[in-house]
Amino acid sequence: xxxxxxxxxxxxxxxxxxxxxxxxxxxxxxxxxxxxxxxxxxxxxxxxxxxxxxxxxxxxxxxxxxxxxxxxxxxxxxxxxxxxxxxxxxxxxxxxxxxxxxxxxxxxxxxxxxxxxxxxxxxxxxxxxxxxxxxxxxxxxxxxxxxxxxxxxxxxxxxxxxxxxxxxxxxxxxxxxxxxxxxxxxxxxxxxxxxxxxxxxxxxxxxxxxxxxxxxxxxxxxxxxxxxxxxxxxxxxxxxxxxxxxxxxxxxxxxxxxxxxxxxxxxxxxxxxxxxxxxxxxxxxxxxxxxxxxxxxxxxxxxxxxxxxxxxxxxxxxxxxxxxxxxxxxxxxxxxxxxxxxxxxxxxxxxxxxxxxxxxxxxxxxxxxxx
Ligand SMILES: [Zn+2]
Ligand SMILES: [Zn+2]
Numbered sequence: 001x002x003x004x005x006x007x008x009x010x011x012x013x014x015x016x017x018x019x020x021x022x023x024x025x026x027x028x029x030x031x032x033x034x035x036x037x038x039x040x041x042x043x044x045x046x047x048x049x050x051x052x053x054x055x056x057x058x059x060x061x062x063x064x065x066x067x068x069x070x071x072x073x074x075x076x077x078x079x080x081x082x083x084x085x086x087x088x089x090x091x092x093x094x095x096x097x098x099x100x101x102x103x104x105x106x107x108x109x110x111x112x113x114x115x116x117x118x119x120x121x122x123x124x125x126x127x128x129x130x131x132x133x134x135x136x137x138x139x140x141x142x143x144x145x146x147x148x149x150x151x152x153x154x155x156x157x158x159x160x161x162x163x164x165x166x167x168x169x170x171x172x173x174x175x176x177x178x179x180x181x182x183x184x185x186x187x188x189x190x191x192x193x194x195x196x197x198x199x200x201x202x203x204x205x206x207x208x209x210x211x212x213x214x215x216x217x218x219x220x221x222x223x224x225x226x227x228x229x230x231x232x233x234x235x236x237x238x239x240x241x242x243x244x245x246x247x248x249x250x251x252x253x254x255x256x257x258x259x260x261x262x263x264x265x266x267x268x269x270x271x272x273x274x275x276x277x278x279x280x281x282x283x284x285x286x287x288x289x290x291x292x293x294x295x296x297x298x299x300x301x302x303x304x305x306x307x308x309x310x311x312x313x314x315x316x317x318x319x320x321x322x323x324x325x326x327x328x329x330x331x332x333x334x335x336x337x338x339x340x341x342x343x344x345x346x347x348x349x350x351x352x353x354x355x356x357x358x359x360x361x362x363x364x365x366x367x368x369x370x371x
Contacts, residue, residue, distance in 0.1 A: 009132035036071025069130030142314035188262030201225030
């Protein structure tokens, strides 16, 4: 079967303007490149910021965004028989893939942290992404097969939010992790927050407390394993809020572990005040370059460990998919996709994500969108 050479793609031609769903050439493929048919891509909060030029970096235009993609293998290059995890693969299998890492730089070779690769090539940032009918997975990219029993909606969250949380929890583990009986607070119930909640609930925590301002999102949090939810709108006074959350944890001692997923710098500062003595603070959601005021003494005085984590590599995709496969009867992982749009409607999807009407939007190319 000959492979297609052209495709429809939702192109960002100008920042702060709608994407254009138009035909583009599929880049010429090398003998070791793989073409995939995009069966679902999802819109990340990062894409929403990227389209509005609100990130600390500005990729050149035109840009084909989309770094959360499930694609069906269209061709298997010679010698490729398994995914990175060793699962056999064939044409037609669904896969997801990490960004491309060079496996040569200091972070890859010496630190064994490819997610921090100094020459990484990001799909949907530096290389054509998934808001299109097809996506080229080029030579040297690690990929993993999506298990047949896991739906696209259940799997697609692993591509970004899920793998980010798996990676962050591994770093937290190195700092002592969540211990049996711990009280954990997760601030911000977006996709990243939801994966934190479900993974904390499965790490031995006695309480997993979610905070947000949206009652709908807090209801979601309960379904993903939160034992308690706090709507910040019900606690406008900061001193009262701090006392209230601390009161939910071990006779008012405060949380043993705090995970910041709201992305709001002021929440980071507030979390320092809420945390218990001898606590751990994991930062995953902060993408803004804004600053906030803190009292550094609090970190010292509370013997706090602060851990930051960004992104993930194929290890974390593989582990996240295994987790979802094992727990899919217990948690509604597919509900992370609040709506599936035709790819030509991607501007509505982005607008609804920006307005927080959608938790996460899925997009499917018009030609095989089933509605
Ligand atoms: Zn993302
Ligand atoms: Zn590298």
